[in-house]
Amino acid sequence: MANIDISLKEMMAVDGALGAVVVDYSSGMALGTHGGSKDLDLQVAAAGNTEVVKAKLRTMESLQLKDAIEDILITLGSQYHIIRPVTGRSGKGLFLYLALDRGRSNLAMARHQLKAIEERLEI
Template sequence: MSNFLEQFVSDVKSNIPGLIAVSVSEVSTGVSYVSHSEKKDFDPEIASSFNLEVVKAKKSAIEALGLKSNIQDILITLSDQIHIIDVSDNGEYFIYLAVDSSKANLGMTRALLGRYKKEIVKEL
C-alpha cells in the first residue's frame, strides 16, 4: 500500500499545477493515509480533519433531504486557492487537494482526481 500512496503523491506533484497540499483520508475514522504539502505552514492533515466534518455534514444534509445521491466532490473557492474534497464512489475515502487558483486548471484537476480516487478504492 505505501508504494501506491508514494506513487500517488508523486503523480499529483507532477501532474497538478499549482499544488499546495494533498491528502487521502478515511471517512469513517478520519485516519489520513498519506499527506503532502508544498508549503511548510500548510498542514494537510489538519485541513483534512476539518474537511471530514464538511463531508459528514453534507452526508447528513443529503440524508435529511431524502436524496438518493452520493457526494462526488465538494469545491471550495477561496480568493487565491481552490480546495477540492473528492469522495470515493463507495464513500469510504476522500482526497483533499488545495491548489493555487492562479496556476490550476480546474477541469484537468478534477479529471485527474476522478482517476486517482478510483485507483485508491482498488488499492486500499
C-alpha cells in the same frame, strides 16, 4: 491500480498543487500526505474537511437524496480545495483532498485528473 503513495505523488503532479491528502472520514485521520506548508497544515485540513464531508452526507440524508457526492469544491481568493470521496469498494469511507494555487491551476483539468487518480486508487 495505484497505492496511496503513488496516488499522492500523482495528485501533487497536478498543475498548481499545494498539498494532497488521503483521508479516512470516519476518524478524520490522514492516511497519507504530500506537500503542504506552514500555512497549509495537511493534518488540520484532513480533520476539518472530514467535518465538511460528514455535514454534506447528513444533509443529503435529511433531504432524502439518493445520490453520491462526486466532489466538493471550496474556492478561496487564492486557492481551490477539492474533496473527492473514493467510490471504489476498497476505498469506502475515504476521500482525496487536493489544495491548489488558484493562479497556477486549471480547475476543470484538476477535477478531471483527480477523478482518474481516485479511480485507480487501490487500498
